[in-house]
Amino acid sequence: xxxxxxxxxxxxxxxNVSTATVSxxxxxxxxxSESTRTRVxxxxxATGYRINRAARNLRTQRAHSVLVLLPDLAxxxxxxxxxxxxxxxxxEGYSMLIASTxxxxxxxxxLIDYLDDARADxxxxxxxxxxxxxxxxxxxxxxxxxxxxACEWIDGTSFPSVRCENRxxxxxxxxxxxxxxxxxxxxxxxxxxxxxxxxxxxAFIDEITKLKLEHKPDWIIAGEFSLAAGCRAAxxxxxxxxxxxxxxxxxxxxxxxxxxxxxxHAFKVPEDVSVMGFDDIGLAEQFxxxxxxxxxxxxxxxxxxxxxxxxxxxxxxxxNLNHAAVLPVSLVVRKSTTAPH
Amino acid sequence: xxxxxxxxxxxxxxxNVSTATVSxxxxxxxxxSESTRTRVxxxxxATGYRINRAARNLRTQRAHSVLVLLPDLAxxxxxxxxxxxxxxxxxEGYSMLIASTxxxxxxxxxLIDYLDDARADxxxxxxxxxxxxxxxxxxxxxxxxxxxxACEWIDGTSFPSVRCENRxxxxxxxxxxxxxxxxxxxxxxxxxxxxxxxxxxxAFIDEITKLKLEHKPDWIIAGEFSLAAGCRAAxxxxxxxxxxxxxxxxxxxxxxxxxxxxxxHAFKVPEDVSVMGFDDIGLAEQFxxxxxxxxxxxxxxxxxxxxxxxxxxxxxxxxNLNHAAVLPVSLVVRKSTTAPH
DNA sequence: TAGCACGATGTAATCGATTGCATAGTGAAG
DNA sequence: CTTCACTATGCAATCGATTACATCGTGCTA
Numbered sequence: 241x242x243x244x245x246x247x248x249x250x251x252x253x254x255x256n257v258s259t260a261t262v263s264x265x266x267x268x269x270x271x272x273s274e275s276t277r278t279r280v281x282x283x284x285x286a287t288g289y290r291i292n293r294a295a296r297n298l299r300t301q302r303a304h305s306v307l308v309l310l311p312d313l314a315x316x317x318x319x320x321x322x323x324x325x326x327x328x329x330x331x332e333g334y335s336m337l338i339a340s341t342x343x344x345x346x347x348x349x350x351l352i353d354y355l356d357d358a359r360a361d362x363x364x365x366x367x368x369x370x371x372x373x374x375x376x377x378x379x380x381x382x383x384x385x386x387x388x389x390a391c392e393w394i395d396g397t398s399f400p401s402v403r404c405e406n407r408x409x410x411x412x413x414x415x416x417x418x419x420x421x422x423x424x425x426x427x428x429x430x431x432x433x434x435x436x437x438x439x440x441x442x443a444f445i446d447e448i449t450k451l452k453l454e455h456k457p458d459w460i461i462a463g464e465f466s467l468a469a470g471c472r473a474a475x476x477x478x479x480x481x482x483x484x485x486x487x488x489x490x491x492x493x494x495x496x497x498x499x500x501x502x503x504x505h506a507f508k509v510p511e512d513v514s515v516m517g518f519d520d521i522g523l524a525e526q527f528x529x530x531x532x533x534x535x536x537x538x539x540x541x542x543x544x545x546x547x548x549x550x551x552x553x554x555x556x557x558x559x560n561l562n563h564a565a566v567l568p569v570s571l572v573v574r575k576s577t578t579a580p581h
Numbered sequence: 582x583x584x585x586x587x588x589x590x591x592x593x594x595x596x597n598v599s600t601a602t603v604s605x606x607x608x609x610x611x612x613x614s615e616s617t618r619t620r621v622x623x624x625x626x627a628t629g630y631r632i633n634r635a636a637r638n639l640r641t642q643r644a645h646s647v648l649v650l651l652p653d654l655a656x657x658x659x660x661x662x663x664x665x666x667x668x669x670x671x672x673e674g675y676s677m678l679i680a681s682t683x684x685x686x687x688x689x690x691x692l693i694d695y696l697d698d699a700r701a702d703x704x705x706x707x708x709x710x711x712x713x714x715x716x717x718x719x720x721x722x723x724x725x726x727x728x729x730x731a732c733e734w735i736d737g738t739s740f741p742s743v744r745c746e747n748r749x750x751x752x753x754x755x756x757x758x759x760x761x762x763x764x765x766x767x768x769x770x771x772x773x774x775x776x777x778x779x780x781x782x783x784a785f786i787d788e789i790t791k792l793k794l795e796h797k798p799d800w801i802i803a804g805e806f807s808l809a810a811g812c813r814a815a816x817x818x819x820x821x822x823x824x825x826x827x828x829x830x831x832x833x834x835x836x837x838x839x840x841x842x843x844x845x846h847a848f849k850v851p852e853d854v855s856v857m858g859f860d861d862i863g864l865a866e867q868f869x870x871x872x873x874x875x876x877x878x879x880x881x882x883x884x885x886x887x888x889x890x891x892x893x894x895x896x897x898x899x900x901n902l903n904h905a906a907v908l909p910v911s912l913v914v915r916k917s918t919t920a921p922h
Numbered sequence: 923t924a925g926c927a928c929g930a931t932g933t934a935a936t937c938g939a940t941t942g943c944a945t946a947g948t949g950a951a952g
Numbered sequence: 953c954t955t956c957a958c959t960a961t962g963c964a965a966t967c968g969a970t971t972a973c974a975t976c977g978t979g980c981t982a
Contacts, residue, residue, distance in 0.1 A: 245697050247938055258962045263940055273960060290697035294638035295938035298967050303635065305678070313664040314863075316657025323654040326680065330688050335700060337646070338679050339667065347671055356586050356631035358968095359676060467867045500867050522655075526808045528841050528869060588968055599932045604970055614930060636968035639937050699938095 246287040255283035266291070297358065305335040306549060307360035309351070311367035313340045317465075317493075317521060317538075318366060321390065324542020325364060332550055334361075341367045350374075355383040362549045365399075368392025368435045385552055390545035392435055400552075402545040402565045406436055409534040409569040410443035410488070413516050414451070416532070416571055417486040421579045422514060424454055426484035428473040428494055431464035440490050440518065459484055463494055470497025477513070478505055485513060485580040492517035492524045492533055499527075499576065514577035530574035540567055587628040596624035607632070638699065646676040647890060648701035650692070652708035654681045658806075658834075658862060658879075659707060662731065665883020666705060673891055675702075682708045686715075696724040703890045706740075709733025709776045726893055731886035733776055741893075743886040743906045747777055750875040750910040751784035751829070754857050755792070757873070757912055758827040762920045763855060765795055767825035769814040769835055772805035781831050781859065800825055804835050811838025818854070819846055826854060826921040833858035833865045833874055840868070840917065855918035871915035881908055 252259045257276055265272050265280040272280075283289075297303055306329055310318050326336045337360055344351060351374060354360045365387065370378075375394055378387055384399070393401035417425050427444045430437030441460065448455050461476045463469040470493065477483060477498075489495035495517030499509045509515050509529055517524060520535035544565050593600045598617055606613050606621040613621075624630075638644055647670055651659050667677045678701055685692060692715060695701045706728065711719075719728055720738055734742035758766050768785045771778030782801065789796050802817045804810040811834065818824060818839075830836035836858030840850045850856050850870055858865060861876035885906050 248940095249938080259939075260941075260963075261961055264961085267940085271960080276960080290694060292639070292699045292938055294635055294642075294644065294699045295967090296940075297635035298633070298639050298969090299938080299940045301635075301967070313667060314660045316660055316863075319655045319657055319660065322679065323681070326654060326684060330680065330684055330690075335678050336680070337676050338663065339671065339677070340664070343667060343671055349671075353631060358633045358635045467863070470867075496864070497867050500869050503869050522657075522808070523837075523864065526812075526838050526841050528844050589970095590968080600969075601933080601971075602931055605931085608970085612930080617930080633968055636937090637970075639939090640968080640970045642937070 245292070246289045247292065248289070250287050251280065251283045251289045254287055255279045301358070303358050303361050304333065305337050305360050306546070306553075307337040307339060307354045307363040309344070309363060309365045309367055310338070310340050311369060312342060313338070315465075317491075317519065320538035321366065321542040321545075324539040324544075325390075325546040326542075327539075328543045328546035328550070332554075334550070341365075341370060345371075345374075350377070352378060352381045352383065355381070355386060361553045362386035362388070364545050364549055365389050366391050368394055369431075369433065370394065386549070388545060388549045388552070390541055395435060400548060400563045402541055402548060402567070404536040404541065404567050405569045406439035407443035407446075409518060409536075410440045411447045412569065412571045413488045413518070413534055414444060414447040416573065417488065417514060417516065417577065418451055418453070420486070420514065420577060422484075422486035423580075424459070424482070424484040424486070426459040426461060426477065426487045428461045428463045428470070428487060428489040428498060430490040430494075431469075432462060434465075437490060444488060456482070463490065465491050465493060467493055467497040470494040470499075471501040474498045474501035474505070478502070478507070483513070486515070486577065487513060488516045488518075490518055492519045492521045492531060495531055495533070495576070496523070496527055499529075510576050510578040511581065514580070516577055520572055524572075525574065527576075529576045532574045532577040533572050535570045535572045537567060537569075586633070587630045588633065589630070591628045592621065592624045592630045595627055596620045642699070644699050644702050645674060646678050646701050647887070647894075648678045648680060648695045648704040650685070650704060650706045650708060651679070651681050652710060653683060654679070656806075658832075658860065661879035662707065662883040662886075665880040665885075666731075666887045667883075668880075669884045669887035669891070673895075675891070682706075682711060686712075691715075691718070693719060693722045693724065696722070696727060702894045703727035703729070705886050705890055706730050707732050709735055710772075710774065711735065727890070729886060729890045729893070731882055736776060741889060741904045743882055743889060743908070745877040745882065745908050746910045747780035748784035748787075750859060750877075751781045752788045753910065753912045754829045754859070754875055755785060755788040757914065758829065758855060758857065758918065759792055759794070761827070761855065761918060763825075763827040764921075765800070765823070765825040765827070767800040767802060767818065767828045769802045769804045769811070769828060769830040769839060771831040771835075772810075773803060775806075778831060785829060797823070804831065806832050806834060808834055808838040811835040812842040815839045815842035815846070819843070819848070824854070827856070827918065828854060829857045829859075831859055833860045833862045833872060836872055836874070836917070837864070837868055840870075840872075850917050851919040852922065855921070857918055861913055865913075866915065868917075870917045873915045873918040874913050876911045876913045878908060878910075 248259045248262050252262045262280055265277055269277055308325055329336050379397055387399055389399050389401035391403060429441050461473045463473045489498055495515050499515055517531050517533040520533045524531040524533050589600045589603050593603045603621055606618055610618055649666055670677050716735055728740055730740050730742035732744060770782050802814045804814045830839055836856050840856055858872050858874040861874045865872040865874050
């Protein structure tokens with residue numbers, strides 16, 4: 241460290257009080273007298289004092305930061321969620337640490353180290369695909385209470401989570417297509433093993449069944465949340481003898497790639513087939529055709545996650561420890577769906 | 582803090598040595614004897630010791646983390662760069678803190694506080710649009726050496742930066758279109774005042790001039806790095822009396838929105854007009870038509886930025902302090918450009 | 923064998939803020 | 953005038969790791 245900033249001691253000297261008083265003035269102004277308060281304030285200004293967080297963190301046994309774990313930093317889906325998390329954290333004087341589960345894994349670190357380390361006070365995990373042994377370790381760790389999942393989660397664990405109404409979203413999608421007149425509806429799923437994939441797929445099947453619609457095994461097309469998977473799904477759809485007139489894709493990216501691949505094979509959307517996505521990412525609106533989709537409010541998911549985590553980290557003022565928050569989704573109708581010809 | 586982890590003292594007690602020896606064993610194994618090394622290693626394992634970073638940070642006067650500042654967290658362009666930065670940082674045992682300039686500004690914090698605070702040892706700024714007074718403050722701060730720009734930068738300042746060959750990229754774009762046979766080429770710029778916008782625009786004009794191509798003022802269409810701007814630019818192009826046969830857009834997003842809007846007005850790309858982007862974001866390949874663009878290696882930009890910053894933060898072993906790194910770009914030819922009809 | 927160098931380890935100060943406890947000072951009640 | 957309550961402030965320990973300096977022991981050299 242080249243630069244020497246002034247410390248509490250310097251401020252105390254200038255204000256002619258003890259360091260204890262300065263500290264109290266800064267963190268709990270009510271307990272000191274009016275006169276010292278102003279004196280300290282002046283001294284702070286005069287010295288250009290900035291609190292040293294490392295010192296405070298050591299003394300208070302808090303890192304004043306939260307780790308956010310993404311499956312993959314390069315996935316644009318998460319940016320809005322980060323924005324939401326960050327917004328709330330910075331309001332609370334907390335910083336946001338970012339890492340990807342892949343990278344942590346590759347570097348041989350253990351996730352729990354971030355907590356053991358005093359690097360972070362809690363973590364928000366956006367990856368439901370963690371290795372089971374990692375999950376076991378997290379769950380049995382004494383700090384398990386300071387871990388929370390968002391968007392994705394892991395069934396059978398006790399971690400609280402914030403997520404959107406995935407089932408309801410799938411239902412809305414099917415009903416939208418049904419209302420347009422579609423009776424043969426396919427579903428392109430997310431990656432095998434992914435919780436979101438299962439929720440959405442199960443709800444899709446439930447709704448199809450409830451509406452007594454025709455239903456074939458190969459109308460459930462296995463995909464992942466990637467562009468390439470969308471292309472493969474399109475090829476699968478093209479290869480069908482009896483093609484559904486509408487396709488509900490488990491994500492917008494998937495839907496876009498699906499449509500792109502169709503168009504390369506001279507199929508038109510929505511004329512030849514209606515296609516829906518899920519998420520409502522920024523590009524959905526600009527896509528050709530603009531994508532009909534199920535919107536998740538990612539900003540709110542992020543904010544809610546941060547709020548819930550902070551409630552578990554901070555001293556319990558208002559004991560409002562929800563175990564899970566399930567946020568509403570909404571149908572956004574654009575141009576990629578229409579009545580069957 | 583609910584959880585009590587073991588400390589150096591605990592390890593020292595178990596290994597029957599002093600804390601100094603344990604510390605040395607951990608950070609500088611060569612200076613201790615073989616036997617103590619194994620004894621300490623066993624004690625560490627037995628106690629489940631994890632270093633307390635807050636304590637180490639306080640003692641060493643280092644935060645062991647770096648702040649990355651984005652103009653806007655919700656912009657997917659940056660995710661790859663973050664991935665690159667994070668990759669290198671974690672290799673060095675550093676953590677990555679994320680914040681957005683907008684948010685920092687709104688919350689009334691000062692950027693330099695992150696450094697003064699001992700919250701971060703350095704920062705990588707991805708926003709060339711900082712307020713001039715903020716820039717002045719950063720530049721005159723004693724810690725200015727620990728600040729670095731990536732992707733964007735600020736002309737007239739002394740901050741080192743990592744960027745791609747913007748000029749060369751624009752030149753490549755123009756020449757690609759020229760080689761296809763285009764003689765009337767337009768440019769949709771980035772946002773006014775943005776350094777990238779200027780570089781690319783200036784290089785565009787230079788190259789047009791060099792090639793002695795026709796050139797009209799309204800063939801430079803003012804845009805921003807947003808989808809909406811791309812739509813507006815398309816409308817501007819449509820409104821031209823004498824329409825250029827090719828358009829070089831300053832970003833992929835811009836190009837995609839441009840194409841989308843054209844298609845809404847029944848213009849086809851590349852049949853009616855060739856369109857190029859800049860960046861090569863993930864979606865460029867999947868777009869319809871797949872986008873011809875100038876590729877920036879964002880992963881490498883991130884890694885290089887992290888490396889350069891670390892070189893300035895860490896003790897100078899190999900004094901290789903480049904002031905700026907300019908990384909190559911490459912032309913990626915896809916389907917959005919073709920010879921004029 | 924004395925002297926010295928060097929390797930290995932211990933002692934204790936230190937980083938800077940927080941906070942339990944002690945104390946001084948003030949005013950009111952008895 | 954004493955005593956009590958209460959407010960404002962100071963003292964000093966503390967969080968846990970690092971590191972300058974001191975010390976001890978061993979082996980080599982003259």
